[in-house]
Amino acid sequence: MMTLSPKEDAVSRGWKDLSSLLVTAGRHKHSVSEKGAFVNDPLHRGSTVIYPSVAAMRNTKGKEYEHHTLYGAMGSPNQHELEKVIALIEGGSHSQIVSSGLTACTVPLLAFLSAGDHCLLIDSIYGPTKRFSEKVMKKFGVEISYYPADISVDEIENYIQRNTKVIFTESPGSHTFEIQDIRALSRLAHQHHIKLFLDNTWGIGVFKPFEHGVDVSIQALTKYGNGHSDLVLGAITVNKDEDWYLLRDTSIALGEVAGADVCWLTLRGLRTLGARLEKQSISALKIAQWCQEQPEIERVLHPALPSCYGHELWKRDFTGASSVFTLVFKQFITTQQVIDMIEKLNLFSIGASWGGYESLVLLTDGEIYRNFSNKLLTGSACRLHIGLENPEDLIADLNHSFTTIWRS
Ligand SMILES: *Cc1c(COP(=O)(O)O)cnc(C)c1O
Numbered sequence: 001m002m003t004l005s006p007k008e009d010a011v012s013r014g015w016k017d018l019s020s021l022l023v024t025a026g027r028h029k030h031s032v033s034e035k036g037a038f039v040n041d042p043l044h045r046g047s048t049v050i051y052p053s054v055a056a057m058r059n060t061k062g063k064e065y066e067h068h069t070l071y072g073a074m075g076s077p078n079q080h081e082l083e084k085v086i087a088l089i090e091g092g093s094h095s096q097i098v099s100s101g102l103t104a105c106t107v108p109l110l111a112f113l114s115a116g117d118h119c120l121l122i123d124s125i126y127g128p129t130k131r132f133s134e135k136v137m138k139k140f141g142v143e144i145s146y147y148p149a150d151i152s153v154d155e156i157e158n159y160i161q162r163n164t165k166v167i168f169t170e171s172p173g174s175h176t177f178e179i180q181d182i183r184a185l186s187r188l189a190h191q192h193h194i195k196l197f198l199d200n201t202w203g204i205g206v207f208k209p210f211e212h213g214v215d216v217s218i219q220a221l222t223k224y225g226n227g228h229s230d231l232v233l234g235a236i237t238v239n240k241d242e243d244w245y246l247l248r249d250t251s252i253a254l255g256e257v258a259g260a261d262v263c264w265l266t267l268r269g270l271r272t273l274g275a276r277l278e279k280q281s282i283s284a285l286k287i288a289q290w291c292q293e294q295p296e297i298e299r300v301l302h303p304a305l306p307s308c309y310g311h312e313l314w315k316r317d318f319t320g321a322s323s324v325f326t327l328v329f330k331q332f333i334t335t336q337q338v339i340d341m342i343e344k345l346n347l348f349s350i351g352a353s354w355g356g357y358e359s360l361v362l363l364t365d366g367e368i369y370r371n372f373s374n375k376l377l378t379g380s381a382c383r384l385h386i387g388l389e390n391p392e393d394l395i396a397d398l399n400h401s402f403t404t405i406w407r408s
Helices: 006-024 052-058 079-091 101-112 128-142 153-159 182-191 242-252 260-271 275-294 309-316 335-344 390-405
Strands: 094-098 118-120 142-149 164-170 195-199 216-221 236-237 296-301 323-331 358-363 380-387
Touching: 006 079, 006 260, 006 275, 079 094, 079 236, 079 260, 094 101, 094 142, 094 242, 101 128, 101 164, 101 195, 101 216, 101 236, 101 242, 101 309, 118 242, 128 142, 142 153, 164 182, 182 195, 195 335, 236 242, 260 275, 275 323, 275 380, 275 390, 335 358, 335 380, 335 390
Parallel strands: 118 142, 118 164, 164 195, 195 216
Antiparallel strands: 094 236, 216 236, 296 323, 323 380, 358 380
16 A cells, blocks of 8 residues: 555545545446446437327427436437436435536526626636626626635625625636635525536546535536536536526526537546545645745645645645646746746647646746736746646756756
8 A cells, every 4th residue: 555644644634534435436336237348338420319109299298407318409318418417416305417628617608697786706716707797797797806815704794785696706816816715705696596506627536516505516527527628618617406407407408418429428537526526636836835935936836735725725625636736936036937947848748728637838937927916926827738748857957947947
């Protein structure tokens, strides 16, 4: 048995707890016939569903909430199987799979808000969610405003309006990784009859949204869920029947659907999520700790390190960490020097997105749009995503690049 340090255990424990569930969830292991069957369910492509009688067809009324296959645009058996697996991972009653992580953010906004309502978003929300709120929701008469990512729940109350219907948060925040007190925030939201949305992409498997009072949890399955950088997909999970009906009705009304192939591939990816993240989270911690020791680095924004806003909340609420985090350089380091350092790396590819098996680096200078000033971003910055490579090789690659640019 490999022995883990307490810190390594804290970033990877949740994956161990989930591994057995991920292998069996949604599979028909116990109903295999005498003739045998393949391990994985087949791929079901289709548009029309046919019935033996008119009566049988009429009997499908209302079955759209029960994962029946009614029409191609209302989901395939592969989509429905994936929905059951995501509901298990997130700990909710129902999930709706949609075509991308971004639509997993936009569909619930369209479902739960009407003209005249107000939506309060965290300043560190995923950028395109902000763009959709500004460009589309405002056009339909929804008021949009933001609260800073580094204030207490008591202070957030000051940003609530009489017409606030949704608070949309993300924890940790995109790029700056602030951890939020979701339990206290859901209590505040519910006192004001407000729905709490959480973009839980970073916390897949290691943060249980419904145990903390979240109403709508969002997953960009494009990231770790699928894990192979070969598709885009999203999931929305709820825990109350009335929320499920509204969400399902809105998805169907929009014609929102995911291809059967993409769902099938994501189910395949999810089987190895535990093994991938157990390794990636420990590698990421090792590399984050190495980065923290380097004289060019001001701070590392990784929830498992005390330099991250809300680190104590991460220790209280999360059973693990994922493998994406940000490096903030000292003020004397220029953006051009960071670009030169990035371009000297061999094992890290330059690219956005994250959650695949490959390590990535992204220059974030000029890419992070904030409505409030952010105390964490005091210098040039880049985001690292740690993949399945040997962490010693990744550290050697970073060390070589740092040495070439700053120490020779
Ligand atoms: C990537 C991402 C999304 C959007 O996912 P896509 O599938 O790329 O549209 C949403 N939220 C977060 C936090 C993300 O990182």
